[in-house]
Amino acid sequence: MASIADALNEALRHHREGALDFAEVIYRRILEVAPAEGDTLNLLAVLCLQTGRADEALDLAGRATQANPGAAAFHVTRADAAAALGRPALEAEGLGQALALDPHAPQAAGWQRRRGRALAAAGDVPAAVRALKAAVALAPDDIDTLDDLAVALTRAGLTDEAAAAFAEVLRRRPGHAGATRNLASLWLNQAASHLADAAKFPGIHHATIAATLARRAVDLDPGRREAWARLGLALMALNQPAPAADALRRALPLPGAPAETVEILINLGFVETRLGHFDAAAAALDQAEALEPGRVEVLNHRGVLLHAQGRLSEAAEILTRAADATPDDHRPLTNLATVLKDLGDDRGAETRYLQALALAPEEPAVHWQRSLARLLAGDLATGWQEYEWRHQTGQMPPLDPTLAVLPEWGGPGRMAPAGTRLLLHAEQGHGDTLQFARYAALLAGAADRFGLAQIGFLAQPALARLMALSLPGVTVLPPGAAVNAADWDARVPLMSLPHRLGTTLETIPAPCPYLTPPPVDGWRARLARAVPAGMRAVGLVWGGDPRPDDPVSALIDRRRSVPLAVLAPLAAATDVRFISLQKGAPAAQAATAPFPLVDWTGELHDFADTAALVACLDLVITVDTAVAHLAGALGRPVWLLSRADGCWRWLRDRADSPWYPTLRLYRQESWDDWTATARQVASDLVANPSH
Template identity: 25%
Template sequence: QPIFFHNLGLVLKDRGDLEGAIRVYQQVVRANPKDSEAYNNLGNVLQENKRFEESITAYRKAIEINSNFADAHSNLGVALVKQERFEEGIVAYRKAIETDSNFADAYYNLGNALQKKGDVRDAIQAYHRVLKINPNYAEAYNNLGVLAQEEGQMEDALQYYQCAIKVNPNYAEAHRHYGMALLLTGDFLHGWKEHEWRWRRHNISYQKKNFPQPWWDGSILERKTILVWTEQGVGDEIMFASMLDDLLQMNANIMVECEPRLVPLLQRSFSQIQFFPRGNPSNPKLLNTSIDYQIPVGSLGQWLRQDESCFRKSQPSYLLACSDKVSKLRKKYQALAKEKLLIGISWKSANQRVGKIKSTSLKNWTTILSQPNCYFINLQYGDVDAEIKQYTSGSNTSIYIDKEINSLMSLDDFTAQVSALDLIISTSNTTVHVAGALGKDVWTLVPYISDWKWMLTREDTPWYPTMRIFRQSKIGDWEGVFLRVNQALKTAQDTHGY
């Protein structure tokens, strides 16, 4: 009976037996080649199994049988967009909408595709159409908030996030976006609270550790032991490490699990703290139930950075580079530079989600790299030798590549390299966090709407007292940023100040 096999396929899919569900639906379509519903269900399971080409074939077969099958058109669009075939996906969504003008999910999917493609206005129209059909569609409010935030319309963004949360109080993604927006605007007290929702999100990109200890609730830590475990990227680990000294001031015994490459650097910088390389499984010592509390490092802010007055501006640095390495590198660079200013540069981010808008091209740097009294040293992590060679061969500029430093392999060596320089100029990436934590003069180049760490409009940040922020005045305007940096660099050379 077809209905039995349809239901069996759904049961197997819900149990996670995707291969079993695929076999069932394949049997159904072999027995009944005109069963468009079975082809659609087969496409869904294939798509969930990341067999996108096969799922596309199944959806197209369903549509061939029934050209008015709105769900199949919409599902086809989802599969195409997941392969970044945006134009084809948009066509499929529009077909679904032609078939069913009140198909809210198809409008939402259309908005998603348009948003990813960069068609902001059309995406906004699609999301508003969703809300006209279904005023309780929380995901549409959330995405409108994201788009408003990207356009710098922060009041609208906050309202959209609030609407999403009102419709669905347990919508973790909206809470997280709301928290990031609040932190961006400087509302630390409420922002950190919303930030805690990050652990309830689906498809979280970093791992929540399952240590046995209770989470710290901000209570007194005198003679207590607390385990702090790091999360997210290396730059975030370095920035949040600025709060470790606050825990020391509470007379706590502190144990930290962190990125293995950071252990030598952090152990030197915080000699009273025990550091352990992050592993899976974790070091057995960290599983001891006699440890009083645990907390992820990104959650410390709710207790230690509730407003800007909590930041320790009297301590401009907290990382200590190896002094012998610093001395050796500085002597080498000074000999090469012949009394020129030693400037380290980095121009892009490896962040897959937002790296594109944070990154620049070396061509943008030409006016800066042409400054006569400056010696430029590459701080860009990754294999960029060919990129630098291609750029410098067609210009009168040069960028020194220190072959002895591998920033991805040894963060301790990289930290010494940064510490050996006079000034660091970089887009928002790990380099600026290292420089800021060392108390080096660092100029950070950020997009119009930046990561929450750099807040809005201001040229400074409470996280790093020695940092100066150069921000786009409008979306995508790196040219204006580099004009201001170039002028600031000329002024700095005249006044010997950064």
């Protein structure tokens, strides 16, 4: 009779030759004689795995490890059977026992890699990372093992290590599909996390990081729609609609689910609106509506688009539908409130803002929009309080770090010690600084009462010289001067002073003039030569600063600026010589002015120069720009052309201004149509020769 060893060799020969039925018969006959024969149990387990009987294989392999627990190969077979049955924890256990028995086996690196993958599948990610790091140490040149480690590191939240591992895979094998896909996904997931943080904590920090990560993903995997879409979102958060629109347009033709397409189209409609590309915005929203009829976000953004087009009644109707369809979403309510404000319905706007705040009491954008509405309505107490939210909206430039280290002054009696050295700092535009510089003079006059030992003023460079001339008792920092925190005890944004000091309509400080120009004799002489006797010298500004880097301001500027040709009716005032005060890009229109126009603007290098000229003029006619504030603060007569959705500071339905006693308002009657306004200004200019 053949020995067990001979029979086993015969069975193994049949097994190797693929004669599995013959091999199995012999294996089972051996086990009838020697049921605990380990090698036979293990080989039969292998054969069962080959023939799709994983349950039986697991039982046989288990018996083999019981018969000979020191055989590493038996534990590997048991792990193979567990893997076939989808039991990763048991697979990892078997491989771990094999490695413990034979840590230096030629297959040890492969066992560790498998063990790491099994542990990850079982949900023990930290153990998977340890196993895969051990596998990489055993086989440092195995790229696929390194890729597995990078995936496990990603799951473990060790994103920096994961990114480094994926980058190393790609360095060794450029174009590695798995590493390319996974590294892009890692960056995009990080970008999504930062975008979520940017929504909670408005500002540029998280959005900047998100954009950087999304850009990396786009560069790595440019055919991936998600990468372009997320880059578009990040750029939207950074208030960069032009590159955002480009990214979203690139995303659209790439493969993706219809739901993704709708999201991209909605976002594209929003940024095209911000850019003033109204036809493109409408086309994007139309496509989104066709793909998903009734989507509330489409209604909301269409309402925003109609508002930007001046179609206010239509915007209000659509936004009402959007708000009714999503009673828990503050965004349609906020947008509707803003439209109602521009329709002149202050009570309706306030109701909607309060409803939005009930849903999102900490949402800065709602507070900010409400502040503008309340200020416009003359409710300064509420308006100033809500205006303090502006720095949390992400729409304001970040505070300079040299200022950020200083505590903010809370106002008189707010725990500031006597002898406080207070630094006022400008914000937003030149016109805002000119309007609120009066508060620097007010503080200087009441410094002892407010416990202030010194008042400093950090103004924009173009205003520094004028402020130094105009504000005795105030230390105006020269242009470009660095702020030394040791020189100051506290700071306050200039436009927070009305709130800090409790300004109401009745207490607006308006002792105009409060600005002092440099010597004006030279300009008086030049005007005497340029303007014939008996004629009036009238300054003219027709355009604002386009601010292409600030899309919100750019859209507003499109509405507040007037093409110079539209002002042609002013030529009817034959006793007027117009003097250009226009700077910037719109100044080019002076070459084709519809009336004689003296242009000395090349000699106006800062607002002090402009102030000297304005102080010599009989009247200034201007759109809503810094020159309006300059003329008013100098006490000169100024006629201001205000767009239909006029700025909050000009209040509601007034022709005068409590901020500037010499200012007269001409309000646009129809959105984007200055024709009637220009005719009225021309008529009054002819009828009032004293101006």
